[in-house]
Amino acid sequence: MVLITLVRDYIGRMLQDIPGMKVLILDSSTVSIVSVAYSQSELLKKEVFLVELVDSMSKETMTHLKAVYFLRPTSENIQKLRRQLANPRFGEYHLFFSNILKITQIQVLADSDEQEVVHQVQEFFADFCAIDPYHFTLNMQMNHIYMLPAVVDPPSSHSFCDRAVDGIAAVFLALKRRPVIRYQRASDIAKRIAQETAKLMYEQESGLFDFRRTEFSPLLLVIDRRDDPVTPLLNQWTYQAMVHELIGIEDNKVDLRNTPKVSKDQQEVVLSSEQDSFFKSNMYENFGDLGMNIKTMVDEFQQITNSNQNIQTIEDMMKFVNNYPEYRKMQGNVSKHVTMVTEMSRIVEERKLMIVSQTEQELACNGGQVAAFEAVTKLLNDETISDVDRLRLVMLYALRYEKESPVQLMQLFNKLASHSAKYKPGLVQFLLKQAGIDKRTGDLYGNRDLLNIARNMARGLKGVENVYTQHQPLLFQTMESIIKGRLRDVDYPFIGNHFQQGRPQDVVIFIVGGTTYEEARTVALHNAANSGTRFILGGSVVLNSKRFLKDLEEAQRISRTSNAV
Known part of the structure; x- marks a missing residue:
């Protein structure tokens, strides 16, 4: 039932049953589906020497290559295929679709294949990004x-x-x-x-x-x-969630081009639990434990580096050459994680996120309207807090206390509008209209039934291991x-x-x-x-x-x- 395995199996079957040199042709959706499941080196091992997008293909004829198309079965993609089959560039066409094909679409493809270059048409149900x-x-x-x-x-x-x-x-x-x-x-x-x-x-x-x-x-x-609406508004303090919140992850890739002093080979890095054992072990760890684990990884790497500097015999040299690809991979991995944690630390410091997040967690997890109002007001008055952090604090307060303190809420709206140039008038009110208490089904703050109230009290009595990750x-x-x-x-x-x-x-x-x-x-x-x-x-x-x-x-x-x- 592991999704990545299912998608990898589909892609593997798609490529391994077609011997020889291949070009893989994808659309804007399937390029994401493939990229998170298969690395470029794995595609090369399957003799895929070129990857093209169906929207921007070159006109060059390459009859020596076999074309493997993996597309969503949209009417736009079927029309693009129809035009490409009318004037084929490749020796063979193998067509795979990520979802159910309509009979009419199959008919269009059959009618378009006048030169009989299509060898197969199949449905491989990988229409999601795992x-x-x-x-x-x-x-x-x-x-x-x-x-x-x-x-x-x-x-x-x-x-x-x-x-x-x-x-x-x-x-x-x-x-x-x-x-x-x-x-x-x-x-x-x-x-x-x-x-x-x-x-x-x-x-x-x-x-x-x-x-x-x-x-x-x-x-x-x-x-x-x-x-x-609370969960997507909170700052995060576990590795994967924190990277997405502070830097951004798209299709398991992190863009670090705007990060100060980042080397060229680290400008875009992959964060995948399938391809990176350190990330797999630490993706759910909190920021404090992560820092300790990265230090351990750096220390281990330094030991290996020092041992590689003591090359004295031919045997030592052979051993180093054989282990070099693994050494390079480890070097890249250490550099990647150190770069990301350094950048996140810089952002946390710059935006005073430890102070902001403590108030966010209090708003999300604990009652106490008077203390909450004072804490949010204090941060709104702090000129060093960013506009977006002020906005999120007022939103979190509004979601929690919309019925209890309309007067104080209006005071916060006015303060936000006067302090934050980027504040869009009425955005907090629009959030309440969309996701306020009258619209919600679930017991968001655990205060509607006795079971949840008891659970929250028990959690409060035991204390929370980490004030920044107490939200559930x-x-x-x-x-x-x-x-x-x-x-x-x-x-x-x-x-x-x-x-x-x-x-x-x-x-x-x-x-x-x-x-x-x-x-x-x-x-x-x-x-x-x-x-x-x-x-x-x-x-x-x-x-x-x-x-x-x-x-x-x-x-x-x-x-x-x-x-x-």
Whole structure:
């Protein structure tokens, strides 16, 4: 059930059954899907000597190469293929699609292949980006659409839902399972995606999803990001989540070009648990422990370097030459992690994030409105705190105390507007309209039922190991409710007549609006504990606070425009 393994298996089968020199042709989506699962050196081993994008291919004829296309089965891609088959550049064409092909699309391809260069057409269901073993994203560009009612922009809303359904369907086709489906009742977009997915799996393509039945059907739960707007607003203090928050990760790559004094070979680095054993061991570690572990790695590398300087015999020289590729790899790895941690330390210092984050965690995890108001006011008055950090603090305060302190909230709005030049008027109010207490289903602050209140009190009495990582995303509660059979039917109804019998062993949770690396960590740690229920987390994008705020601003802009018309 490990997603990366499934995608790697598809790509491996695609390439190894075609002997000889190959060119791999991808589109803007499949280039991400392939790049997170396969390294360039692995592609070379499969005799892939060239990778091209279907949008920007050269005109040069290369009949000595075999073309392996791996594309999403969109009408645009089919038309591009039709034109390319009319005037073939390559000796052979092997066509693979990441999702279900329509009969009409197959007909178009057959009619276009007048020179009979197409050797095969296959569906390999890898229509999702498997960034970690239990975490996938669909990299959807128009992510803000989930915040808008369908009536505002019907075409965009329709294509957003279609892409989500395609991605979810591909995950279950790759897993060879058909789930029972539940959704968050309070979210129109979650309901629509769940219904469309059920329609595809149980009606339109029921034969394709007719896999061998198991004792317990897997569960697909479709939920809305707006039920937990707190998690993407918080600063992060575990390695993977922190890199994404402070620098940014895209398709497991980190862009360090704007980092001071970075060497040329470190300007873009790969952060993959599949390709980097140090990262795999430390991706969920907090910043303090990470620093100690990096120091240990540097010390080990220095010992190896010193031993390599003592080359005195031919045998020593041969040993060094044989180990040189591994030595170079280790040198690159040490340099990469030291560079990233150094850069993150600089940003933390520059933005005073340790002070900011302490107040954020208090707002997210502990009650006390008076103390919270004083702490936020103090930081708003501090000229050294950045505009974006001020905005996030007011948002976190507003989400927590919107009903309790409207007067103080208005004071914070006014203070924010006067202190922060970048503040967009009404953005905090728009967030409350989107994700305020009246809109949310889950018990975000653990203060609605006795069980959660008791849990929070127990946690407070025990003390928290690390003040900066005390927050638990709402997803943690949702997972616990699924495991214990306490997910309420009234809040998360089933689609159709397909109900859950017993505890599901496999659960896919899809968050419309995007996941976070903090939530991915919650899922990975749960799966590592081996409780008998395994979770996979997926979403439209992977969020950090910057992306969440950008989506919010874009949705606010479109809402204002449509209201003005």
